[in-house]
Amino acid sequence: MPFPSVVPFTITFPAVATLHIAGPLMPRLLLNGVSRLTDPAHPNPIPPTFNLIGPGRLGQTLARLWHDAGLITLVGVLGRTAERTEAALRFMGGGQARDWNTLAPAQLTLLAIPDDALPAVASALAASNTIAPGAVVFHCSGALSSTVLEPLHARGALLASVHPLKSFADPHRAIDDFAGTWCACEGEAAALAVIAPLFDAIGGRRFMLNAEHKLLYHAGAVLACNHLVALMEGALRCMEQAGVPRATAWPALRPLIDGTLANLDAGSTSSALTGPVARGDLATIRQEIKATAQVDGLVGETYRILSQLAAELTTHKIKI
Secondary structure, three states: OOOOOOEEEEEEEOOEEEEEEEEOOOOEEEEOOEEEEEEOOEEEEEOOEEEEEOOOHHHHHHHHHHHHOOOOEEEEEEOOOHHHHHHHHHHHOOOEEOOOOOOOOOOEEEEOOOHHHHHHHHHHHHHOOOOOOOOEEEEOOOOOOHHHHHHHHHHOOEEEEEEEOOOOOOHHHHHHHOOOOEEEEEEOHHHHHHHHHHHHHOOOEEEEOOHHHHHHHHHHHHHHOHHHHHHHHHHHHHHHHOOOOHHHHHHHHHHHHHHHHHHHHHOOHHHHOOOHHHHOOHHHHHHHHHHHHHHOHHHHHHHHHHHHHHHOOOOOOOOO
16 A cells, blocks of 8 residues: 655654654654654554565575564565575564565565666566655665665655675574674665664664775675685695595684684784795795696686785785
């Protein structure tokens, strides 16, 4: 059902800040720092209705955290397969499986889908009767800005994106350790005013980002997280070829990795660098490039490129 016409108003609620809002007739209040909606006929704040399009690992983690905290009313969930959607519903503890024909309007809609699918899904959502004026639509892509949702502006939607800097490999673990996660925010101020407090309430730590810089921002996150996994795979391949099985190599490497991260916490990348590049052992570096290339061409090239990047952190700046 479409929302009533938009009117501006000011409202005061006990223990809640006074807000002046131009939006749907159901006013938004900040209660304990969380944006909620109130029905003028009922003084108790009620959570905003929430649709989730894409109940994957990130989407179901956030929806579960907000649902458990009573911050949203989980309404419709639209996924690619019935089996995966039903599994997500069980995990989240609420909502109903929907398709494009049965998805009802909601005050908040999260598109937690792959980047490549965002433009088409935003257009499909704009062509439906699901988005009412004043509704907030947001995504959690790290690489794309909220401008990818531009077709929804024609429906009067407020647009934003919030990208949690976190690996969501296991939703069960993610709901337990989400608190403290840094979240990059960009988009319309009116949209962020509604959804940012949701992230605050589950322990998120927010910072603003210029939309035009999202690709570089995300590339940095990928290098630090996803490519770290690939780098560890390269290290384990070398260990295996040296006769050290993975079951031994990984626990042997972990203290080395942890110590490196501790060094980074304590100072700069330059001060944390150790090993043959830091010492300027060019002969060793070149021999190890050849040795790693014999294990795997990609591993050898990775060793060479990272050695050159590491050399830029040193005073001697050797040419690999």
